[in-house]
Amino acid sequence: MSSTRASTLxxxxxxxxxxRSKLSFALGDVAFKxxxxxxxxxxxAIVVGIFVMLVVQSMPxxxxxxxxxxxxxxxxxxxxxxxAWPSLIxxxxxxxxxxxxxxxxSFGIAIFISELAPEWLKRPIGTAxxxxxxxxxxxxxxxxxxxxxxxxxxxxxxxxxAVLGPLPLFGTLFQMPSLGGSSGxxxxxxxxxxxxxxxxxxxxxxxDVFQIVPESLKESAYAVGATQWEVVWNVVLPYTxxxxxxxxxxxxxxxxxxxxxxxxxIGNASKLGTSLLEPGSTIAAKLxxxxxxxxxxxxxxxxxxxLILFVITFIFLVLSKLMLMSLAASQEGMKT
Amino acid sequence: xxxxxxxxxxxxxNMTISVxxxxxxxxxxxWILIVLVVKGVGAINWSLFTExxxxxxxxxxxxxxxxxxxxxxxxxxxxxxxxxxxxGTYLAEYGEKSFFAESVRMINDILLSAPSIIIGVFVYxxxxxPMGHFSGWAGSVALAIIVIxxxxxxxxxxxxxxxxxxxxxxxxLGAPRWLVISNIVYKAAITGMVTGVILAVARIxxxxxxxxxxxxxxxxxxxxxxxxxxxxxxxxxxxxMSPYDDWRELAWAAALLITTLVLGMNILTRVLMRSSGKA
Numbered sequence: 024m025s026s027t028r029a030s031t032l033x034x035x036x037x038x039x040x041x042x043r044s045k046l047s048f049a050l051g052d053v054a055f056k057x058x059x060x061x062x063x064x065x066x067x068a069i070v071v072g073i074f075v076m077l078v079v080q081s082m083p084x085x086x087x088x089x090x091x092x093x094x095x096x097x098x099x100x101x102x103x104x105x106x107a108w109p110s111l112i113x114x115x116x117x118x119x120x121x122x123x124x125x126x127x128x129s130f131g132i133a134i135f136i137s138e139l140a141p142e143w144l145k146r147p148i149g150t151a152x153x154x155x156x157x158x159x160x161x162x163x164x165x166x167x168x169x170x171x172x173x174x175x176x177x178x179x180x181x182x183x184x185a186v187l188g189p190l191p192l193f194g195t196l197f198q199m200p201s202l203g204g205s206s207g208x209x210x211x212x213x214x215x216x217x218x219x220x221x222x223x224x225x226x227x228x229x230x231d232v233f234q235i236v237p238e239s240l241k242e243s244a245y246a247v248g249a250t251q252w253e254v255v256w257n258v259v260l261p262y263t264x265x266x267x268x269x270x271x272x273x274x275x276x277x278x279x280x281x282x283x284x285x286x287x288x289i290g291n292a293s294k295l296g297t298s299l300l301e302p303g304s305t306i307a308a309k310l311x312x313x314x315x316x317x318x319x320x321x322x323x324x325x326x327x328x329x330l331i332l333f334v335i336t337f338i339f340l341v342l343s344k345l346m347l348m349s350l351a352a353s354q355e356g357m358k359t
Numbered sequence: 360x361x362x363x364x365x366x367x368x369x370x371x372x373n374m375t376i377s378v379x380x381x382x383x384x385x386x387x388x389x390w391i392l393i394v395l396v397v398k399g400v401g402a403i404n405w406s407l408f409t410e411x412x413x414x415x416x417x418x419x420x421x422x423x424x425x426x427x428x429x430x431x432x433x434x435x436x437x438x439x440x441x442x443x444x445x446x447g448t449y450l451a452e453y454g455e456k457s458f459f460a461e462s463v464r465m466i467n468d469i470l471l472s473a474p475s476i477i478i479g480v481f482v483y484x485x486x487x488x489p490m491g492h493f494s495g496w497a498g499s500v501a502l503a504i505i506v507i508x509x510x511x512x513x514x515x516x517x518x519x520x521x522x523x524x525x526x527x528x529x530x531x532l533g534a535p536r537w538l539v540i541s542n543i544v545y546k547a548a549i550t551g552m553v554t555g556v557i558l559a560v561a562r563i564x565x566x567x568x569x570x571x572x573x574x575x576x577x578x579x580x581x582x583x584x585x586x587x588x589x590x591x592x593x594x595x596x597x598x599x600m601s602p603y604d605d606w607r608e609l610a611w612a613a614a615l616l617i618t619t620l621v622l623g624m625n626i627l628t629r630v631l632m633r634s635s636g637k638a
Contacts (some may be wrong), residue, residue, distance in 0.1 A: 030594065047537040055537030061443035063454065066511065069504055070466045073473065073481045131380030139377060148381060150629070155388045157625045161592055162614050165599050166391050186395020198457050200474055219387050226384070249368035272473070280474025282568040291390050307476050307568070314480070314572055329480045333473065340472050344465070 033149065035202040082146040083328035087320060098293040098309075102315075105324035105333055113210060113303040114332070117285065120214025120299070121221055123279075126271060128292070129222045133229035134255055149230065156223030164287030166210070169215040172288055175215070176207030180300060183211075195349030200301040208290040210303040216284050218220060221274035232263040265350040272343030276336045282307035308330045368459055369550055371475060392618075402608040412578055415603045421613055423436045427589040430582065431495050431574055435502035435563055440556055442503075442509025446476045450511070451518035457598035464552035471508040476505050479569035487573060488552025498574025502566060506559040513555025517548040533543075552636035561624035565617050 041158055084092060095106020125169075136149055176260065187197040200209065236259050244254045260267070290302020291312050306328045406420045446463070454460025466584055478556025482501040521544050529539040545552070575587040576597060591613050598610035 048538070051536065051537045052535045055540070056449075057447035059453060063444045063449040063460075065442055066463055066464050066470065066507060068447050069507070070470050070473075071476065072485070076481050076484045077477070080480075128383065131377040132376075132384055134377040135381040139374060140381075148385070151385055151388055154605075154622055154625060157383065157389060157561060158388075159567075159592070159617060159621055161567045161595055162391065164392055165595070165614055168599070169393055170390075195440055219398055221500065222384060227486045239462060251368040252373045253366070255373075276472050282474065282476040284521060286596075287600070307596045309476055310480065311571060312474050314483075315575070326362070326480060329383055329477050333477050336472060336585055337469060340469055345467065355485075 050072065050353075064329060068203040077326060077330040077333060081323055081330050083123070083315065083320060084323040085325040088324075090322070093331065096295060100321050103320055107306070107324075109310045110304045110306045110328060110333065112295055114279055114305040114307070114335075116303070117120075117210055117214045117217055117289065117297070117305055118275055120211065121217035121278040122271065122275060124215060124218035125222045125225055125274060128218070129225035129229055129270075130267075132222070132226040133233055134259075136230050136254060137233040138251060138259075141327065144150050146351070149227070152226050154276075155219075156227070159283075160220065160281060161287075163216055163220055167284060167288040171216060172207030172209075172212045174207070175212050180207065180211075182302070186217060195297050196299045198297045198298040200298055208288060208302050209300045210289060210296075211299040213285050213289040213303075213305070217289055219262040220279050220281060220284060225270045225274040228273060229267055231282060232270070233259055235266075235354065236262050245347045263350065265346040265353070269343040269347035269350065272339045272346065274304030276339035276343065279339065280307060280332060280336050282311050286311045382459055396612070396613050397617055398611040403613035403615065407609075407612055410600075412432030412589060412609070413605060414578070415601065415606060418605055419609065421591065421594065421609060421616075423577065424589040424591045424594045424613065426580075426582065427495065427574070427577070428591040430572070430584060431498045431502065431588060431590055432560065432563060434496070434584065435506055436560060438499060439559065440510055440518075441505035443507045443555075443559075444514050446507070446551065447511040448518065449542060451515045452544070455597065467511050469507045470504070471512070474568075475505060475566055476568035476571075478541065479572040482569065483572040485608035493573060493575040493587035494576050495584035496502025498570045498588065498590065499584070501569035501573045502563040505563050505566060505569065506556075509559040509562060512557050512559065514548075514552050517551030517555070520546055520551070521547045544579075550631055554631050557624050557628050557631075561621045561628075564621050564624070565592060567596055571596070 084105065088095060092105065093107050094113065095104075096108040097104045097106050098109060099105070115229055121227055132148075132152060136145055136152075140148060162304070181199050184199045188194050188199070190197075240262065241254050244258045285305050286308040289304060289308055292302040293304065293306050296303060310325055310329060313321070317325055405417070407419060407422075408423055408425065410418075410420030411423050412421060446467075450460050450463060454463065478501050482497050482504070486497040486500060490497075506634040525543055525547060526539050529543045530536070534542070570590055570593050574590055574593070576593045579585045579589075581588055595610045595613045596615070598613075600608035601607065
């Protein structure tokens, strides 16, 4: 500053270089702040835009079928009759299978990484699990279609049918499909591949929340003679249960919206089968398969299903946020 | 069996299961990678990079898809990064805990978890329908929408790690806020911000669903972003689902390429973060 002032002393009544730079500083400040604000608004506008676009484009379908579109179980482009039910149920069932398998497995992985593994093994195992999350979903799809589905059909499916098939009620879910049983393309295999895809997400959230449990809590439990399992089940899990649920919701959101892997493996049947071993469909797979060839009411109906999917993932996201927030809040409470 | 033995038994049983589940996770990762390498390596040769995607039943390469993917991804990063960085800057430096900033954070999480196929449908309605044809630009915009939330949240987190004292020191010297942010804060956080961009690139490299409805595919060599454009993920999808052996082989080669790239970028981000953590 002082050197600037010295150099301008010669021209005493000309202080404008300083003023000018002050002005440009101030202008720069305003410009920078408001362009930052503008781009934050862009993010807002994109999400609002997605929602508005989905609602507007799907209007004809809602007008044609009303709320009955959600429960309509016919998808017939020839008769111009569309309903979301088979794909909606397929989406939810595949996601449910993914959670039934994925939840205990990711719990086990999280326990292993945070409690059991020796120090030198923690990082490589953690990295391996996270790399599993980075593999693009289309790769899971190819692997699922060409390797896992045939493997499933040859080795696991017969066992499932033989053991669970004869059970009353429950057994109908595990009947051998009349057609295509040997390819292994089914809702069940899609659910299993979804489980493999969501496990890394759930396992790393669980590992992260397990690590916030204060050592002193665990050590007190060990000091009174608790086993490792008792510490995990009675100390770690109660302390972190909302965080764990948040992780599960996150995984569920992914499982519901996953497209490419499911499109490869689920078989894309338009009808709802009674057995989990039959081909089915999900909303995302239906979109991937039919969107480009569709027009008119079929296109509108596909967009309407997209809207349903968007709303479902939104609900799961909000639930997971609420749970993770209440975990953070309860932690604050414990500190004070 | 007394209580003590029972507790020990339960403990050992559950801990064994925990080890087995971890082993399962590692086995599946290994299975997928081995399949990719075995199927892909045989199909990788020089013509992959020099020849176009072939019609069914003949040999060819992936040159047009590689270039298409490169162009689309590059444009997506150019579009998405500034938006993500600026919005992240707003949240970390200006918005902080205000209601508006909290809402943007929430909205950003929605965008982060929105199914990518929905983004494809959105851009189809936004660009493909009004323009009347599929285009590389539409593909880039769709991928940019996936880039934004990733870059935004890493930028915000990295800027928050920069100590307030550094900002105060610069401000005390008379630097206006925008110079403090651009010359001091960004420089301190640059490794983390670059990591965010690489993570975003890794995420869109394998993204297929949003490109299906936007860039589609093109059998021929094209660098015209205003027309439908070949790209690796959609080529993988179409070729893998086809009954032709040549096509399937190319699909495996492309799958190996993409996975190598994505995993490589993920490992690179780890190395970057670790080295910046030590510094």
